[in-house]
Amino acid sequence: MLQLRGIGKRYPGVLALDGVDFDVRPGEVHALLGENGAGKSTLIKVMAGVQVPDEGEYLVDGKPMTFGSPKDAHAAGVSVVFQELSQVESLSVAENVFFGRLPASPLGTVDRGTLHREARRLLERVGLTVDPGTRLGFLSVAQRQLVEIAKALSTDAKVIAMDEPTSALSYAEIETLFDLVDRLTEQGVGIVYVSHKLEELFRLSDRITVLRDGRKVAETPTTEITADELVTQMVGRELDAMFPRMARTFDPNDTPLLEVTGLTSDMVHDVTFSVHAGEVVGFSGLMGAGRTELARALFGLDRTKAGQIRLDGRVVPRGSSPRAAERGMGYVPEDRKSDGLVLVSTIRDNMTLAVLRRLSRGGTVNRSKERGVVRDAIARLRVKAHSAEVKVATLSGGNQQKVTLARWLIKEDLKVLILDEPTRGIDVNSKSEIYKLIAGIAERGVAVLVMSSEMPELLSLCDRIHVMRDGRLVKEFDHADANQEDLMTAAIGKGKQ
Numbered sequence: 001m002l003q004l005r006g007i008g009k010r011y012p013g014v015l016a017l018d019g020v021d022f023d024v025r026p027g028e029v030h031a032l033l034g035e036n037g038a039g040k041s042t043l044i045k046v047m048a049g050v051q052v053p054d055e056g057e058y059l060v061d062g063k064p065m066t067f068g069s070p071k072d073a074h075a076a077g078v079s080v081v082f083q084e085l086s087q088v089e090s091l092s093v094a095e096n097v098f099f100g101r102l103p104a105s106p107l108g109t110v111d112r113g114t115l116h117r118e119a120r121r122l123l124e125r126v127g128l129t130v131d132p133g134t135r136l137g138f139l140s141v142a143q144r145q146l147v148e149i150a151k152a153l154s155t156d157a158k159v160i161a162m163d164e165p166t167s168a169l170s171y172a173e174i175e176t177l178f179d180l181v182d183r184l185t186e187q188g189v190g191i192v193y194v195s196h197k198l199e200e201l202f203r204l205s206d207r208i209t210v211l212r213d214g215r216k217v218a219e220t221p222t223t224e225i226t227a228d229e230l231v232t233q234m235v236g237r238e239l240d241a242m243f244p245r246m247a248r249t250f251d252p253n254d255t256p257l258l259e260v261t262g263l264t265s266d267m268v269h270d271v272t273f274s275v276h277a278g279e280v281v282g283f284s285g286l287m288g289a290g291r292t293e294l295a296r297a298l299f300g301l302d303r304t305k306a307g308q309i310r311l312d313g314r315v316v317p318r319g320s321s322p323r324a325a326e327r328g329m330g331y332v333p334e335d336r337k338s339d340g341l342v343l344v345s346t347i348r349d350n351m352t353l354a355v356l357r358r359l360s361r362g363g364t365v366n367r368s369k370e371r372g373v374v375r376d377a378i379a380r381l382r383v384k385a386h387s388a389e390v391k392v393a394t395l396s397g398g399n400q401q402k403v404t405l406a407r408w409l410i411k412e413d414l415k416v417l418i419l420d421e422p423t424r425g426i427d428v429n430s431k432s433e434i435y436k437l438i439a440g441i442a443e444r445g446v447a448v449l450v451m452s453s454e455m456p457e458l459l460s461l462c463d464r465i466h467v468m469r470d471g472r473l474v475k476e477f478d479h480a481d482a483n484q485e486d487l488m489t490a491a492i493g494k495g496k497q
């Protein structure tokens with residue numbers, strides 16, 4: 001149905017795509033896999049007509065397409081759910097779904113009745129229960145993702161490309177999406193599916209194409225390949241165990257560095273726990289269990305009603321993030337786009353913003369020391385960029401994530417670090433590097449808190465894991481007796497406890 005031949009795309013200093021062939025057949029799921037910066041999103045943008053390649057051919061149903069025309073791509077039945085959501089927060093959900101194609105009444109005004117009826121039908125298909133008239137700005141990231149998928153479904157799409165569609169979805173929403181993909185393929189729709197989660201590719205896809213540095217390295221039927229082989233194709237070499245368990249040294253009999261008692265906000269109820277210097281404590285739970293809300297309350301971003309936070313024996317005033325930061329707390333939020341990543345600045349500036357004081361003497365920054373720190377972070381996190389002077393705006397989604405994380409990982413005067421979904425959008429190969437960095441931070445005596453929806457991540461990283469449900473800590477596991485099934489059972493709150 002869709003054929004791309006010999007696609008090449010060069011950006012200043014980067015060959016994003018190099019002679020890539022890619023096609024989609026009716027009713028199949030063709031997955032696209034590769035490290036951060038491998039060229040996946042660029043290829044999707046070429047399909048959508050929003051990016052003009054330097055060379056290549058594009059056919060839909062055997063007919064040649066002009067590059068760089070989103071309208072043509074759309075008319076030919078190619079629909080795309082982009083990695084970076086492009087939505088208008090001030091418009092309603094329905095208006096976003098039908099953006100640019102609002103149904104008109106005979107009077108020439110927008111036909112609200114039809115608009116809302118059609119939108120409601122599409123929202124039902126993606127399993128989103130919000131009123132079509134709701135302003136998009138009120139929706140969570142997950143809900144917006146579903147709106148984006150509803151938008152893709154709003155035309156008679158023959159091919160739907162989804163760029164990391166599940167990165168912000170909960171388990172239940174992911175299941176709904178998978179069911180939807182199954183139904184679409186049964187109807188003959190071809191799906192292009194980009195994800196870093198290998199288990200999703202194995203569950204959904206018929207073929208997997210791997211990109212490395214803009215080149216297609218392999219295309220294999222899913223039934224004929226293993227996870228290890230895919231990882232090897234992605235990196236070009238074999239990797240050690242993906243989630244190595246890291247042993248840590250801290251004395252559980254020491255006084256904890258961070259002690260939280262009875263912390264209560266609108267969304268968090270009577271939360272009590274402690275973390276030692278050098279310890280990594282995880283927070284598991286379903287979407288909406290209150291992990292992000294707990295992180296925000298701890299860092300003073302949300303108003304709290306009761307409770308106490310003690311750091312190093314001293315009370316941290318509640319409800320003030322500047323005071324929390326002053327006392328040595330760091331927080332990497334789930335939505336890192338809003339975490340002050342300065343898109344127009346360079347990787348170097350973004351990474352060292354928080355540590356300039358340490359790199360300076362008498363008011364001047366030691367540039368060679370700065371370069372060293374940045375070079376090390378870029379190498380360890382495998383940030384794909386041809387230099388540290390590249391603007392962050394031009395990096396791929398995952399590489400932007402890495403830069404934000406690096407900012408905190410290289411900060412040395414931290415006592416407590418709170419990480420919310422530290423590896424969202426990050427490729428499998430870079431994950432273990434990030435885990436090592438987190439372990440390294442703990443080793444320096446920092447108390448680390450990790451909020452994560454990925455249980456394997458918590459199991460490999462954490463010394464202890466708390467399970468949250470409805471804003472409360474419902475169960476605590478020591479690393480030695482934690483396993484995925486028990487974490488899930490506690491999170492759902494059914495059956496054995």
Ligand SMILES: Nc1ncnc2c1ncn2[C@@H]1O[C@H](COP(=O)(O)OP(=O)(O)OP(=O)(O)O)[C@@H](O)[C@H]1O
Binds near residue numbers: 015036040425
């Ligand atoms: N507008 C741009 N200007 C300059 N370079 C760009 C631009 N867009 C993408 N690139 C570069 O092209 C390469 C491929 O990026 P792309 O976004 O396609 O990667 P990706 O495979 O989608 O990665 P991720 O998994 O992180 O989303 C990267 O090196 C990126 O920095």
Ligand SMILES: [Mg+2]
Binds near residue numbers: 042
């Ligand atoms: Mg991408």
